Amino acid sequence: MAAGQSEAAIATWQQLRQTYGDDPAAAAALYQLGQHDQRYLDQLLQRFPAHPRSVEVALARLSTASAPEQIRSLLLLVARHGLHHAEAEAVLKRLVTEYGASLRPEDWQAIGFGYWKKDIYGQAGPAYAKAPATPQTLYRAARGLQIGQRRDAAIATYRRLAQAFPKAPETAQGLLHLATLVPAQDALTILDQVIQRFPQRAAEALSRRADRLEALNSPTSAAQARQSLLSQYPEAEATIELRLNRARAAAAQQNWQAAIDWVAPISQADLTTEAAAEAIFWQGKWTLKAGRSDQAQQLFEQVLQAHPDSYFAWRAAVALGWNVGDFTTLRHQQPSVTAPPQRGPLPAGSAALEELYRLGQDRLAWNRWQVEVADPQQLTVDEQFTDGLMRLGTGDHLDGIYQLTSLANRDDSQARVQQLQQAPDYWHGLYPLLFSNLITHWSQQRQLNPLLVTALIRQESRFEPQIRSVAGAVGLMQVMPATADWIRGQIGLNDYRLDHPEDNVKLGTWYLDYTHREYDNHSLFAVASYNAGPGNVARWLRRGGFRDADEFAEQIPFAETKGYVEAVFGGYWNYLRLHDPAIARLPGINAVADSSSGLISHYNTHR
Template identity: 25%
Template sequence: MWSSQAASRIVNFAANPIAANPMRTGSGTASSRPGKWRVEPVTRLLLALMVWVGGCVGKSVTEPAHAESNGEGHQDGEGGADSPFPIVDLSLSLEGSPYAEAARDWEQEDWGSAVDAFRAVSNDPSVVVTEDQRQSALLLLGLSQLRADQFSDAAATLESFAATPSVLRDYALLSAADAASRVPDVTTMQRCLEGLQDGVLPAYRALLEALLAVEQGDHQGAVPLFDEAMAGSTGRNLRRAMLMRARSLLALEKVEEAAGGFRALVEAFPSTKEGRSARRELDAIPSATKPATTKDPLVEAQALFGRHRSDEAIAKLEGLLKTTKLETSPERWCEANMLMGKSYTKLRKHDKAAVYYDLVVGSCADADLELKALYNGGRAHWNANEPQKAIDQFEALIAAFPEHSYADDAYLYIARIQDEQGKAQDAERTLLTQLRQYPEGDMAKDAHWLLFLRYYRSGDYAAAAQYAESVKDRREDDLYSRGRVDYFHGRALEHLKKPAEAQALFEAVIEAQPLSYYALLSLGRLKVIAPKDAEAFIARLREFPFVERGMMVEVRPVEMATSADFVRGIELLRLGLDDWAEVELEKAVAAAADKETANWTLAAILNAVGSVPRSHRMAAQMATLNPRYFTSADEQAQWALAYPRPFLELVEHAAQKQGLAKEIIYSIMREESGFEPGIESWANARGLMQLMLPTAQSLATQAGVDKPDEAALFVPSTAIPLGSAYLSKLSKTYNQHPAFIIAGYNGGQGNVNRWLQDFGDSSLDLWVEQIPFGQTRDYTKRVLTTYWRYGWIYNEVADMAVFDPSIPAREAAAFVGE
């Protein structure tokens, strides 16, 4: 029986008891917005960011939101005069203060309650607050009033805040101008915009200047400002700019252009307030002065397809194709049929998809459409079990587009089909032709692999080894291939009774492809054939003990710590205005001379305040550009940012309840959702663990949670127990082996059982390579790698995830059949 040794050897690394928020502790409660989580009072209050700025010992490098201090702020840093690091305080400004409840109402987006709570504290003479707290509360009060549609009050409050020196003065003035624009109060708008100094949020400023121009009757001047605003905005500001721009165009009697603007807003944001307004205003344009139709079914179908509503797209296209003919509207006919094929492909109805791709082939003048129809059609016929039709499409693609990158893909697919048909010699000839025609193509690595595999799988290990030795540049350039042929070359040498040569290859893969899938497999074999050497090898790769880093972050390069952008970003973070904060911090990074180091600092800051989805993506991109074993505690901390452990309390509880290692839960969560609680896939899988509602409901009792509805799957305290219950079910089915748990989570237990039945006598390493679903095969490799990396980063026993990949798959899974 395979088992992990992780449970008793976990070291609590990034999960500090004073962690930044529930992304780190799991203690939060849901807000009204999926993915935004309430911060409990104890979580961020004591958190501080340590900043290294050379000789500035014991001094803060930022000023508070309010420039005056009564001596109760962080003057000398919590480390005092002996601390080598000045402190930038990341605690939420109002946590632990009399305004704490009001601040929580703000964070929960309960604007009316926030307004009342802020006012109640400020108007109570018996309540003692610092001047910094009062100013922070004043800014959040004004923003709450703005959100609560109390526009005149909001403008007055925000201008009052801006009257006192503050690094956030321009944010208050912009928000005051926004509030005044909704009254409208032209005088206040103009006064606030003219008072701006720092150039913050240029797209927001452009929007407000455009609205001011509209109020002053200058629609001509407003339109380019709306364009500038649209180019730099998202969300509500983007929708507002689109709507108001269309209205200005209408005022300028540019009716067709205005109608196009209204229509674009309706199509992009149909269910929003602005989208509904645009629909009404579009419908109100007299038919004699606007385009004949306000709806283009092809555009609507494209939008539906983009939102993963393929069934609805098909219904829309079916109606369109009843009236659209190739002879009269060739471009629309071609686009509609191509989109029908893609929609059926997304629904995995490959036989129906192939029909529409075939209609496009040979009928459409657009060469790019022809190319994609041949490519997609070949794959559709292959998936529909029509191998000869698939080969015909791929051969037509090669003949028509021999210089395109799809051509070597086509050769590879033909070879794979021929191999499935038992035509091994034909497949070999096709692969050799592919390598001769496209030696540097992106599919060369797979051609070399299939040629090697032909010998290996047939038991001709000498020929396999000879082929591996003959090809030096195998183009192995991704996670799924780096070290693949060398690893299996080593396995072939094992079969040839050459253990010393095999060991040398395994060691070479481990060193040359750090923390990769094939390094994991190589380490598994090394532990079996040379256990003492493996132990020494691991010790050499990891020369230092695990280091508890907590939440300490040194800001480098040093000049960034004192930049105005950085200072504003930190103050915004302390107020919980994270979106604005990220804009400022990104500006500070952009201005830094050493951008890579600055980006690491930004990732650490975002991680510290709980913006884990963003921080881990940044860190993962940087860490995996140059993967290596850690040579310092700093590098280890960087990898911990790329492989974080948010919601730790929830994960620990679920792991203990379900008998799992935490690493398997985190590996799945990282892959499935990127730690975004509110994410939903095109197939309606939801939440951190990407569960389908029927599956989740069936697991509720085992997970110990109430039977969930759709909304509950976006709540971490529900999603993590449910996902862990499913992992536990797979674990019990497959002998606790991570490879089968991971394959089952993606491909389904029924498919894993079938693959174990069909080719489970293959060794585990070869069984993974034979998984017929490319997505599941790659997923299994990728998540097993993540599982190992979590173990390597956080555990004293660095090889805790290692298993023997030579064991037959059926034996490794303890599978006895269905």
């Protein structure tokens, strides 16, 4: 409310404050009234500390506050409720350096959570070490200390976690990390504890035990451990990886039947993991090489039906001859893209929040959501889903996509997670169509498939224009400054800013066009080159040893680039199946449920 606003407007804000006293709508009234009377801002901070307006007020007051206790209180408010703000990291650092001696354990937990959310794990560890002891805080303390290269402190904290909370899921993960920090013989003892006490992690521990025995020159014991893995945990992720490795060794000798036999049990089980999709796809490839095309077709169809969102579903669709673009053809394809459907219901939050969300009032919805969340450090599954959508609505694409993606990693309520993953908003949140006009324009200019460019941007930056990598890459397409300067000379560009979306996409699409031209429009090599550099891809091609593009992708020696290729083309496939009507209508590939009344009713029962 600007200075000099009419008395009628002030009266309206007063009426709103009085009528909706405890509702987040009153926070806006207090903020506006506070522009004339600071006492209303005091009420705002006291009654609605989580509201984004309160964070603004706290940051503004920090510039003039002089009393240490007031400064500390304002800093803590921002640390707890303002992690979305650009100044949050500086606030966390100031709390630690200037007020560390006076902070309570609960304050240290808030600081640890802040650093953890910002991926500053080396600082999160020491903060969590001073927080109240829970399985989560002790695990994060130990893991943060480990990442921060404080090995002895990490070992001691992992052991403290195991002693204080012997049955907690975090303890299982902590023991697996601890086994990497201690001598091999001690590691075997720790891994045995995981096998005995945590059935859900036993297969992983047994696989690591086999690797340790191999390193100790005990091949017979290692072989026995792997045989136990195969017989006792046939559906575990570690078992799938073992079967795939054995199958690949047989395929390298062109022993197709042996390769098929190794992975056949996986296709006969009802498994939903990416590793299972990979195994079934390769079983199809090897079955095709063995001359059994009908069986191969069934396996490729199984990948599409059981794993429709997988990178390997796209590769299976290509193997079946579907018009979805292959490595050698998708560059020039121009898919027909439709906008996402109307927003669906929210599984958490008030009716007012849902109304704002479905009307597209994203900033107001976000403001309300900050106040409605009971504990941002311990979100329920429904709250995490809603939080992801709220963040996406306000432009926090990095954390929004992360919140939705990481639902699959939760140990609790997996049945509920699977229900939420049937919602259209889940998939459209994971693969949002952002900067679509800009991407379409420059894709047309460079003769690139716009969905490939969209998927690459999603992988590079999660659509964050200001993001910078540790290597110095900037912006939506993560262009290195030296590369941008070279491109400027190629295209005669006078001036540019890499953190400006228009300039970044102009330069990034030019480079993606360049890598395509370097490799005769072969998108696999072009995308791999975008990540690893043309020199590395050229060396891999000279090395040879593969018979087709899928084998090349499998044999990429850089783990980061191999994962990057699968993520970009998996993203392309998901954008295609979600937004191209011709592809979305194909049977068995689109797991997105309709926003039917039944689904809405089902959500509302979980409020």
